[in-house]
Amino acid sequence: MILDYSEVLTQTSSFGLGVETTNRELYFEKRGYCFYCKQDIKIQHNESFVDTTTLTDTAWHRSESVWLCQQCGWWEHSYHSQIESSDDQWFKNWEAKVNSAILKKFDIDSNQIPLRTLENYLSKNPDNIINIHHKKMEELVGSIFSEHYKCSAKVVGHSNDGGIDVILIISDKPIVVQVKRRKSLKTKESVAPIRELIGTTLLKDSKDCIFVTTGEIFTKNAIKTRNDALAKNLVNTFELYNRDEFIDVLKLNVSKIEPQYIKYIQLKKLLPTQTDLLIKK
Numbered sequence: 001m002i003l004d005y006s007e008v009l010t011q012t013s014s015f016g017l018g019v020e021t022t023n024r025e026l027y028f029e030k031r032g033y034c035f036y037c038k039q040d041i042k043i044q045h046n047e048s049f050v051d052t053t054t055l056t057d058t059a060w061h062r063s064e065s066v067w068l069c070q071q072c073g074w075w076e077h078s079y080h081s082q083i084e085s086s087d088d089q090w091f092k093n094w095e096a097k098v099n100s101a102i103l104k105k106f107d108i109d110s111n112q113i114p115l116r117t118l119e120n121y122l123s124k125n126p127d128n129i130i131n132i133h134h135k136k137m138e139e140l141v142g143s144i145f146s147e148h149y150k151c152s153a154k155v156v157g158h159s160n161d162g163g164i165d166v167i168l169i170i171s172d173k174p175i176v177v178q179v180k181r182r183k184s185l186k187t188k189e190s191v192a193p194i195r196e197l198i199g200t201t202l203l204k205d206s207k208d209c210i211f212v213t214t215g216e217i218f219t220k221n222a223i224k225t226r227n228d229a230l231a232k233n234l235v236n237t238f239e240l241y242n243r244d245e246f247i248d249v250l251k252l253n254v255s256k257i258e259p260q261y262i263k264y265i266q267l268k269k270l271l272p273t274q275t276d277l278l279i280k281k
């Protein structure tokens with residue numbers, strides 16, 4: 001089972017003088033509790049300040065928090081604003097915006113898992129890569145390699161395109177990628193699929209290819225055949241990735257991905273003196 005929090009529910013609340021009252025309860029709801037794990041969770045980001053420059057003669061109290069459940073990954077972001085009346089020092093306007101991650105569950109072999117979620121899961125559970133859907137494996141390779149090699153990737157899959165799974169395009173050059181999602185952790189990749197990839201690459205008028213397997217290793221014969229193809233200049237480049245090597249690239253990619261809640265943060269690293277650079281009303 002894989003937990004996914006990539007979809008977000010956004011709710012807003014407002015009430016006060018001259019403002020339509022909507023969802024008043026939301027403003028006062030308790031936060032910092034994961035309903036999935038049934039536990040209090042830690043605050044990850046917390047900013048608040050009184051902005052006295054953006055609105056004329058008015059103090060604008062603004063605060064923002066993000067909570068993240070370390071156990072399941074669920075998160076919630078809230079932004080609160082209170083505006084003081086310029087006449088009597090009482091608040092006259094309240095607003096809140098709450099973004100909450102939505103829990104979805106996927107079976108490991110589901111074809112519907114968002115790629116980012118799958119990448120994140122596999123970075124922590126690498127051996128489970130043998131259990132993912134074969135289509136997802138191709139998409140994963142396309143996504144990871146397009147980042148890694150800074151290029152575009154086209155997932156061709158099991159269509160009738162000569163057994164090619166993924167094509168990378170690096171400076172107009174096609175690189176043929178063969179993807180094998182083997183079901184056993186002990187699989188040794190033999191010479192036959194290596195020979196096949198050399199043939200497929202040449203038929204595609206390419207001189208570059210990559211073989212990715214969820215198997216443990218390549219056999220000596222497979223490696224020798226790859227080396228022979230390079231020595232005879234049949235191909236210019238021929239990369240081999242076994243499971244561990246592919247997972248290393250995947251982990252590197254995952255380490256660069258920002259947590260999803262980051263894009264909702266408005267008050268990060270803003271000091272009171274900088275508020276006039278903020279939203280101008």
Ligand SMILES: [Zn+2]
Nearest residue numbers: 034037069072
């Ligand atoms: Zn949780």
